[in-house]
Amino acid sequence: MQAMLMIWSEEAAWNAMPPAAQAEAMGAYRAYAEALREAGAMVGGERLLPSASAATVTLRDGAPQVLDGPYAETREQLGGYFLIEVPDMEAAIRWAARCPGAAHGRIEVRQVWQMPVAA
Amino acid sequence: MNAQAAAERAARQSYGRLLAWLAARGGDLAAAEDALADAFAAALVHWPAAGVPDRPEAWLLTTARRRLLDQHRRRATARAAAPDLLHQASLPPDPPAAFPDHRLALLLACADPAVDPALRAPLMLQAVLGLDAARIGSAFLVAPAAMGQRLVRAKRRLREAGARFALPEPEHVADRLPDVLAAIYAAYAAGAADGGDAGALAEEAEWLARLLAGLAPLQPEALGLAALLLHLQARRAAGRDAAGGYVPLSAQDPRRWDGARQHEAESLLARAARLGAPGRYQWEAAIASAHAARARLGHTPWGEILLIYNALLAATGSPVVAVNRAVALAEVQGAAAGLAALRRAGRDARLAGYQPYWAALAALADRAGEAEAALQARRRAAGLATDPAVRAFLLRPDAGVSR
Numbered sequence: 001m002q003a004m005l006m007i008w009s010e011e012a013a014w015n016a017m018p019p020a021a022q023a024e025a026m027g028a029y030r031a032y033a034e035a036l037r038e039a040g041a042m043v044g045g046e047r048l049l050p051s052a053s054a055a056t057v058t059l060r061d062g063a064p065q066v067l068d069g070p071y072a073e074t075r076e077q078l079g080g081y082f083l084i085e086v087p088d089m090e091a092a093i094r095w096a097a098r099c100p101g102a103a104h105g106r107i108e109v110r111q112v113w114q115m116p117v118a119a
Numbered sequence: 120m121n122a123q124a125a126a127e128r129a130a131r132q133s134y135g136r137l138l139a140w141l142a143a144r145g146g147d148l149a150a151a152e153d154a155l156a157d158a159f160a161a162a163l164v165h166w167p168a169a170g171v172p173d174r175p176e177a178w179l180l181t182t183a184r185r186r187l188l189d190q191h192r193r194r195a196t197a198r199a200a201a202p203d204l205l206h207q208a209s210l211p212p213d214p215p216a217a218f219p220d221h222r223l224a225l226l227l228a229c230a231d232p233a234v235d236p237a238l239r240a241p242l243m244l245q246a247v248l249g250l251d252a253a254r255i256g257s258a259f260l261v262a263p264a265a266m267g268q269r270l271v272r273a274k275r276r277l278r279e280a281g282a283r284f285a286l287p288e289p290e291h292v293a294d295r296l297p298d299v300l301a302a303i304y305a306a307y308a309a310g311a312a313d314g315g316d317a318g319a320l321a322e323e324a325e326w327l328a329r330l331l332a333g334l335a336p337l338q339p340e341a342l343g344l345a346a347l348l349l350h351l352q353a354r355r356a357a358g359r360d361a362a363g364g365y366v367p368l369s370a371q372d373p374r375r376w377d378g379a380r381q382h383e384a385e386s387l388l389a390r391a392a393r394l395g396a397p398g399r400y401q402w403e404a405a406i407a408s409a410h411a412a413r414a415r416l417g418h419t420p421w422g423e424i425l426l427i428y429n430a431l432l433a434a435t436g437s438p439v440v441a442v443n444r445a446v447a448l449a450e451v452q453g454a455a456a457g458l459a460a461l462r463r464a465g466r467d468a469r470l471a472g473y474q475p476y477w478a479a480l481a482a483l484a485d486r487a488g489e490a491e492a493a494l495q496a497r498r499r500a501a502g503l504a505t506d507p508a509v510r511a512f513l514l515r516p517d518a519g520v521s522r
Contacts (some may be wrong), residue, residue, distance in 0.1 A: 028501065035502025039472060081404050093260045103507040 002043060002112035003084050003092035008076040009105025011050055028100035032074060036084060042093065072078035083112075122166030125175055126159055135247035135330075137183065142284040145187055148228070148246060149274040154190065158183035159469045180218065181213035222247055223334040224286045227329075230298035232281035238273045240309070240324075245270055247330070258309045258320040260271055276380035292335065300344050300400060303327045307348055325352050332387060342391035342400030346384040350407030353380035365508040373414035381411050402431045406443075421450035437469040442476050446483070452484035474503040478513060 008049045029047075036042040054065045072075060079101070089111060093106070096107040134155070141151035158179045172178040200259075229242040241259060244250045256266035287295070303324055310320030325348045332345035357375035360366050386405050406427050413419045428444035442462035449457020459475075461483055470476040477500035485493035500511040 024511070024514065027322055028510055029500035031498045031514065033502070036498060038502075050421075089265070090261055093262065097260055097505045098503060100507070102509065 001086060001088065001114070002094075003086055003089070004041055004110045004112060005082040005084060005096050005099060006078055006108040006110070007080045007082075007099065007101040007105060007109060008037075009079045010075060011077050011079070013104065014079070025096070025100060032098060032100055033082075036082065036095065036100070041084045043083040043084055043085050045080070046090040047082075048078060051077040061083075079105070122163060122171055125166060125171040126162045133179070134220045134249035135225065136218075136220055137176065137180055138246055139225035139284065140180065140218050140251075141183055141187060142228070142246075143221045143224060145191070146185075146281075146284060148282075148284070149271065149278070150187060150190055151183075152184040152246075152274075154186040155179070157186045160254070171304070172187065186482075200353060210457065212235065220334065221284065222330065223292070224284050226299045226331060226334075227287065227295045228277065228282045228284050229301055230295055231277055231280060231282045233276045233282065234273050236298070236301070237305075238269055238300065240306040241266065241270060242273050243299075243302055243327060244306060244320075244323060247327060250323065258306075260309075271415045280441065296338055301333065303344060304400075305330065305347075307351070321348075321352065321355070324348060329482075336390075337394065339391040339394040339396045342387045342394075342399045343398060343404050345405035346387040346391065346464055347407055348402055349380045349384035349387070350411060351403060351413070353377040353384065359508065363508060365506070365512040367512075369419075373504055376411065376414060377481075381414075384408065386409075395504050399431060399435055401433075402427050406431075408477065421447055425451050438470050442470065442473070442479055443466070446479050449483050449486070454483050458483040458487045458489075472503060474505075474509075476501050477503060478509075481513070 014022070033042065033045060034043070048073075051066075054068075054070050056069065056071045058065045058067075062106045083100070084092065084095055086095065092111070094108050095104060096109045097107070099107050101107055128235045138148075138151055140157055141154060142148050145151055154410075161182050162175070162179060166172070166175075225246055226243055229246055232240045233241060241255045245252070251269055253263040254269035255270075256263040259266065273415050286292075306327065307321055307324035310322070310324055325345075328341075328345040328348045331341050335341045352373060353376050354368065356377065357371040358366050358368075384404065385408060388401065388408060391401050391404075392496075400500045406424050409420050409424045410426070425444070425447040428440065428447050432444050442461065445457050445461035445464055447457075448460050458480075461480055464470065465476060465480070477496045481493045481497035481500055484496055485489075497513050504510040504513060
């Protein structure tokens with residue numbers, strides 16, 4: 001199965017970190033991604049630009065509406081994701097626990113929906 | 120003491136004892152749990168108004184038994200099953216002031232062959248300590264809802280299998296004990312995953328092991344497991360510095376080890392030895408005891424530790440033991456010999472995701488002068504670490520230099 005690990009964290013807390021601590025965190029993510037790759041579990045993963053650069057698009061009465069920023073103003077923002085291939089949900093949770101972001105933010109684990117195979 | 124605190128204390132101290140008694144009488148773990156939960160809820164309603172009874176345990180037991188009887192009557196009426204009522208009617212009307220401790224039977228039943236080995240420890244933690252599925256799920260890295268469902272299914276399987284919650288004959292206790300020990304050890308390992316000792320579950324596992332040693336004082340391996348977990352717990356606080364940083368065993372200050380726990384462990388291990396039947400938990404406890412001897416000797420008796428690991432590896436063939444033995448070998452015969460043994464152990468595919476293996480490989484490769492291999496292994500170990508302190512330790516630029 002595939003699972004998406006979504007990294008929710010406080011952008012303000014990241015921005016407030018001294019450069020050395022940021023470099024350390026980046027090193028931790030590199031090591032984590034490498035371990036995922038070595039385990040053959042990595043499908044993909046990216047860090048996202050800050051949410052201030054985001055645009056939210058909706059279609060209302062057939063007319064597009066474009067807003068600045070993320071849809072909801074929550075304390076934590078989606079900062080990046082890993083898409084992984086694992087045997088089951090438990091393995092996905094094990095990898096989520098190893099994700100450096102788990103220590104300062106939250107990792108949401110969602111199984112990827114599988115297209116039902118026509119009988 | 121107010122009613123809330125009295126109920127909480129009763130829960131902590133007597134939950135397992137009460138549940139074991141109820142299950143032994145009714146033979147249905149889930150029903151006994153429901154009845155006991157009702158009794159605790161009733162206590163929280165009645166005690167604040169009427170005062171805490173003289174014997175809270177007896178009050179809870181009487182109330183829970185009444186609920187259990189009601190449940191049985193309802194079910195028996197629905198199914199018109201007379202045997203249930205007859206069975207219940209044959210029970211003594213009131214619990215004796217001091218009721219026998221059936222917790223050993225409860226632990227043995229949780230390790231019943233009908234229960235998936237991976238669920239035995241969670242089931243014990245719920246039945247004996249009353250932990251909820253969310254807490255157990257977190258420790259075993261399973262979503263709470265999934266863990267809850269599995270526990271419910273495990274209890275149903277136990278009922279269908281007709282599991283006995285009454286104490287079996289001594290020879291049957293010995294047969295089933297290894298599964299109970301393995302489950303408690305698994306609970307400890309889940310709590311202390313990746314060597315970080317972050318999980319409070321380690322404490323609960325230590326408590327269970329101590330309880331089991333008290334309930335089965337003539338079973339050497341039960342004493343051995345308790346000794347082992349006490350030794351490991353004794354070092355737990357010393358595994359962190361003032362800033363919360365990770366401190367490996369070799370760098371720990373022996374003065375920060377918990378002497379009282381170590382003393383208790385030594386006395387359990389000595390009692391086990393007198394029973395004259397060595398086993399893996401006693402050996403592992405003996406290794407932990409040798410590490411503890413550094414406080415006295417000023418150095419770690421690695422030769423002794425290596426000998427015990429040799430015996431343990433021969434007996435278990437465990438890849439994890441092979442990793443630890445290689446580390447001891449490096450101390451006795453040098454880094455190159457240790458590294459070669461570690462790489463042989465690493466052919467076992469089960470170690471690919473085992474963080475301590477990569478950490479050991481990094482340390483030994485570094486000492487053998489293989490800087491590039493050491494760096495790679497260290498990053499792999501860091502990527503597999505769950506504990507942020509361990510990860511930070513491994514990613515420190517000078518991690519290879521100071522061990």
